[in-house]
Amino acid sequence: MAPPVSARPGWSRRAQYGLFFGFLAVVAGLLVGLALLALSIVAPSAYAGVRGAALDITAPVTGAMRSVTDTVGGLVSGAGNYWDAARQNGALREENAKLRRQSIQARAIFQENGQLKAALALRERSAVAVASGRIVGSSLESERRFAVISAGSRDGVMVGMPVRSPDGLIGRVVDSGMLASRVLLVSDRANIVPTRLLRGNQPVIATGRGDGTIDLRPLEVGRNPFKPGDIVVTSGTGGLYPPNVPVARVVRLDDDGAIAVPMADPADASFAIVERPYEESALPSAAPAEEAQR
16 A cells, blocks of 8 residues: 655655765765864865865866767757758859849949940941831741841831841841831841952852751852851842841851851840841832833
8 A cells, every 4th residue: 555645755765874974975975164263273284185185176176067068069069050051052142143243233234325325326437327226026837937126017127128137138128117117137048148258359159048048059150159257248149138248257168158157146135226228219119100100
């Protein structure tokens, strides 16, 4: 049967021994304390030796406890520093990504401003400029190549007018609305441009291939006059395109001709200008007017 809750310690021999030895420890502690106090008063030098011996005994224990405390503190602070460093690295990566985006945006704005300045300077130099506008898009229909420019009939743009950028010829207008116009690119299969080789002035026919490149063929058959890197410019033949406008650059040779890439890529150009044809009679609307005058 369990003893009652109010049972006294005297009923347990173990409890009695515990109380007894505890009492002895207290008494021993008091006696040691009184002895040390008396020793410190009567014989200070001897007491100093006792203190030194006690220091020697407790120093290893204190040092071990200090090492344990430093180790635990180092682990805690190290973990804290690790998480703080991880947080700072994350913040730095985010800031770096933000700066990279801003740098890309700044370069894009700088490039666009440069193209705009070049287009404006080209329009000021060109005596036949009709309008200027932004290239707002391009479309690919099967093997057809078109671009859209933000200038239309309200700005004086007419079907057949050549379109160019500071880098070179882009194409010609095939559809004109009030606010925008559709441009047939020089890389389209339906666009044939009379050109000449800048090196040697040899006449060349440039025809779009429908894949973003241009096929170059010399009028004189018998030898291939092209070299990689050659530039072809408009010759002025036909009266539509003014002479000396860069058209394409040779990238590789063919059997009796060469393959070239346009000097003015609508994907890279932001602005373009529409010019009057080299000869007004080259416009599609000019032929009926001339017949009416006759």
